[in-house]
Amino acid sequence: MHWLEQTLAVTLVNLRSLGQRLGSSSVAVAGFAGVVAVFVAVLSIAEGFRQVMERGASPLTAIVLRAGSDTEMSSGLERDETRIIKDAPGVAQGPDGAVASAELFVVVDVPKRATGTDANVPLRGVEPGAFAVRPVIEIVEGRRFREGRNEVIAGRAAAREFAGLEVGNRLEWGENAWEVVGIFTANDSIYESEVWTDARVLQPAYRRGSSFQSVYVRLESVDAFARFKDALTADPRLEVKVLREDEYYLAQSEVLRDLIRILGNLVAILMAVGATFGALNTMYSAVAARSREIATLRALGFHGGPVLVSVMAESLLLALVGGLVGGGLAWVVADGYQTATMNWQSFSQVAFSLTVTPGLLASGIVYALAMGFAGGIFPAVRAIRTPIVVALRGL
C-alpha cells in the first residue's frame, strides 16, 4: 500500500504542476493531436468506401458472372445462359417466376459536378426482377423507368455528384436521348452511385446484341446458396462463377482500400515518429525542470517506481488529450464528407461519405497513447537514474 500511496501522491503533485509547463505541454498535445487527426481522417476514407460497398449487399442475393471474370464489367453471359441460371434450384419464386435479373453493366461519361470534367458513371441495364432482387431500392422522386423506353433512374448519390441527373432532364448519350424519370435510394450503398435503365434498351445502345454481363438472383434462404452454386458449377452448359453479393462487393473495394491503408499507415507512422520526438523533448524538459524536486522526493525516501509512474502518467495524459482532440477534429472535419472516386476494379465512379467510426477513434487514441508511452519512458527512466546528489546540486 505504501508504494501505491507514494505513486498517487507524486503523480498528483506532478499533474497539478502541469499548468506551469503549459507551453511545452500544449506543443506535445498539438503534436499528438495532429498525428491522430491525420491517421483517423485518412482511414475514414477507406472505412467510408468499405461501408458503401457492403451496405447494400444482402445475404439472400447471389451474383453469377462468367468464370474467370472478377467484375461485372469484364463478364459476359449469353441470353440462353441467363435462362439456365434463373431456372436453377435455390432461386426464390415470385408471382412472375424466378426472382432474378440478368443485367448489363457499362459506364457512361457524365460530368462530375466538383470538377466539371467527364467521369465514368456506372450505367446498369436491368430486368424487371431487379427491384424484387434488391428490395433495398426505393424510388424517392419521380417513378421507375418504363420497359422498352429510353428512360433512366439515377441513384441519389449519382444525382448529387454528377451533373444533369435531375428528374425531367434529357441526356444525349450516343445516338439516343435518355430521359431521367426518377431518383432512387438504396440504404446509402454502392447502388446509389449508379444509373439504371431497361437492359433491353441498353443492349442495342451499347451494341451488346442479346448478351448480358451478370445475373442477380434472390435465394429462397441464406442456406440455399450452396445448392444454387453447386447446381450451376456442375452444369456442363455453363462456365460461371457464383458469388454472394456481399462477398462480391467487398472484393470490388479491395484494391482501393489496400492503397489507402498502405499510404495512410506509412504517413501516420512517419508522423508519429516526428511527434514522438517532440513529446520526448517536452518530457525531458519537464523532467529537467523538476529534477531538483524529484531528487528531493527521492532523498525523502520516495522510491524510483512512483516517480517513474508519475512521469509516465503525465506523458500519457498529454497523449490522451492529444488523441481526443485529434480524433474529435477528424470527426468534425472528415465524418460525413461526401465525395466520389474512381474504383479501378469496376472502372467506374463510386460515391461515398468519409466515415469516422468509434473503432477508428479508439485506434487513434491507442496510437496516441503508444506515442505518449514512447515519449515518456526515456525521460522517466532518466529522472530516477540521475544520482540524487548530482540532481540536488544541479541547475
Place this chain on the structure above:
Amino acid sequence: MKYFPLLWRNLWRRKVRTTFTFLSIVVAFFLFGLLMAIRNAFDVGIELAGQNRLLTIHKTTIIQQLPERYQAQIQATDGVRFVTHLTWFGGVYQDPKNFFAQMAVDPEGLLRIYPEYLIDPEQRARWIATRIGAITGAKLARRFGWKVGDKIPIKPTFWRPTDGKPETFEFDLVGTYRGDKDNVDETAFFFHHDYLMERTGDSGEVGWYVVEVEDPARADQVADAIDRQFANSSAETKTATEKAFAQSFAKQVGDTGAILAAISAVVFFVILLIAGNTMAQAVQERTSELAVLKTVGFSDGVVLLLVLGEALLLAGSAGVLGLGLVVAATPVLSRMVEAFLPIFYVPPDALALGVGFALLLGLASGGVPAYLAQRLTIVDALGKRQ
C-alpha cells in the same frame, strides 16, 4: 562565417533536445517528399502527356469500341501527321491481383507515336515480325521476374476466343522498353492487335486512336475536324489532347492533391510548433548569456542573427537531410507501391519547394526568439538571472 563555431556550440549545448528536434524535422521533410511523390504519381499523366498528341475515343465512353476504318479517315484529316490505335485487353496474369495494363496495338504505329518508349532495335524488329510477340515495360518485367524469351500466359476476361483453341493467350516476350524519362510508365504490356483479331474473330473495331498533329497550336481545330467527320454516325467520337484526357482522368480519382496538401499542412504545423518551442526554450535558457554577449560589445543585430542563424542551421540541415533520405529511399518505396502507382519519384520542383520550406521553418521558428533576443536590454536580462 566567423560566428559559425559559436552557432555550432550553441546548437549542441543540449544534445538530446537538439537531436530530437533535428530528427523530427528530418522526418517531417521525409514525409513531405513522400507526399509530393504520391501526388506526382497521381498527376504524372498530365505532365507526361504530349502536347502534340490527341486521343479519339467513343463519344459515350471509352469502353465502347470504334470502327477500324476511322483510322484512314483520321489520317486524311488536315493537320494530322500520324494516327495509330490501341485496344484494351484487360486479361488476368495468374491472379486478378496482378493487375497491369495490356493493350493490343499496331507495333510500328505504337513505337512511332510514343517515341518516349525506348527499345533495342533488334527487339523492335523481332516484335514486329512475331505475331504472338509482346513487349513490356522494364518495371513490369522486373515485378514478375520476366525475361526476354519467356512465355507469358494471360487469361482473357471479356474477349472470347472463337478459334477453338485454349482460352488463355500465350505471348512470347520478345522485348522490354524503358522510358526516356522518370515519368514514363514502364508497367504496360503491348501485343499485336492482329493476333487478338485472329483469335477472337475480326470485329473491325479498335479501342481508341492516338493522333499526332503537325502543329500543337492547332490541336483543338484538328480535334474538332476529326469529331465532325463522325458526327451523326453510329459511333460518334470525342477527341481532345492527351493532356486534357489525363487531367480529367486524374480528376476522376478525386482531389488527391487537396488531401495530400492538407496532410502536409498538418505535418508542417505540428513540426513548426515543436521546433519553434525548442528554439524558444533554447533562447530563454540563455538569456543571461546573450546579455553577456551584448555586454562585451556584440551589437543587437549580431545577436539577432546569431539566434536566427541557429534556427536556420537546424531547420535547413535537417530539412535537406530529410529530403535527401526520401530521394535515397525512392527505389525501395517505389517497389512497395508499384502495383498501384507505376510512376513514383520525388519531382525536382518539389525538392526545391522543400528546401524553401526548410528555410521558412528556420525563419519562423527562430524569428520570435531572435526578435526578443535583439530587444533584450542588458540590465533586465542580467537581472533575470536565476
